[in-house]
Amino acid sequence: MFCLKWVNTLLIGKTEKLPFGEEPEGPIMDMPDLVMRKIMENVDFITMLKLRKVCHAFRNFIDDTKLDNELKKVNIKVTPSSIYAFFNFASAPWKSANFYYIRYGNHCLLKVKEGRIEKAKLIKNQDLVDVFFIDFGFIFRNQSKQLEKMNIETSSSDWYIPNHYDRDVMNSHRATYSIYGCCTCTRPLTYTFEAEKHLKKINKKYKLQPTADKFHDRFDCIVKSRESLISIQKLDMRVLRPSYF
Structure with missing residues (x-):
């Protein structure tokens, strides 16, 4: 078992974004190629996608070795x-x-x-x-x-379809608007039909x-x-x- 400090990933979970060029390429990347292959054989598809975003070394290793x-x-x-x-x-x-x-x-x-x-x-x-x-x-x-x-x-x-998106994510990022110079938050999307209507409107x-x-x-x-x-x-x-x- 091994531990990694996740950094910026587009996929899942809370992440910490570091400046370009400062991504940690820790001791695990110093392991022999055979050991790295054995480790990667025991990670699932989602984890493999996340590992590519940890650092350039991981991404290059996964891409170059064409893991199954x-x-x-x-x-x-x-x-x-x-x-x-x-x-x-x-x-x-x-x-x-x-x-x-x-x-x-x-x-x-x-x-x-x-x-x-x-x-x-x-x-x-x-x-x-x-x-x-x-x-x-x-x-x-x-x-x-x-x-x-x-x-x-x-x-x-x-x-x-409601299970294809997350209303809480939409609500947390909805834009604010101004009324007579005052900044007011938009009303939360409470029901699925409201979220669907909202998506259709902004994407029509x-x-x-x-x-x-x-x-x-x-x-x-x-x-x-x-x-x-x-x-x-x-x-x-x-x-x-x-x-x-």
Whole structure:
């Protein structure tokens, strides 16, 4: 067992942000390569994602060694203002790790669910497509074992299911407004229908095409940069006709 001091991560948990170049690269990174591999063989998918954000040394080690993540199925849904990603693994095929990225004005709401564990946060001033590929671009670049299935589909309509976001996160980051020069906080979103209405209102101007184009451009660049093709037993990609955008 080993301990690490988590630093800034986009995924889950409270973190401490340190200046660039001051990320701790502690004694664990001085361990022999074989020992590091054995340690990494015993961490789960979520932990691996978090470890990449601890320091540059961890990120480079994970990317260069192309560790087996036991990933078997990938299901991604892209809408004008959201990306929903579901991952299944060989070690636990009956459950999935679910990631929900929802546009929140100029920010991105992120919720992660793995079994009964749920974490959520707001990532400020970042586009949801950028956040998604920061988290998962390395998976598509480094996947070495065959995937049983990959499904990527688009929809011209947004839908906001209550368990895909966290109202408390939304309430804690809602903007203040001014009445006669006085700064007043907005009323909290108490009910799910209020949160859904609020998301629809702030995201109504966004269309599918810019989001879908950016997603597929990023995905294509990653696939083309690989030394070999991703091995997929069953690939299903659904793209809407231009008339639906």
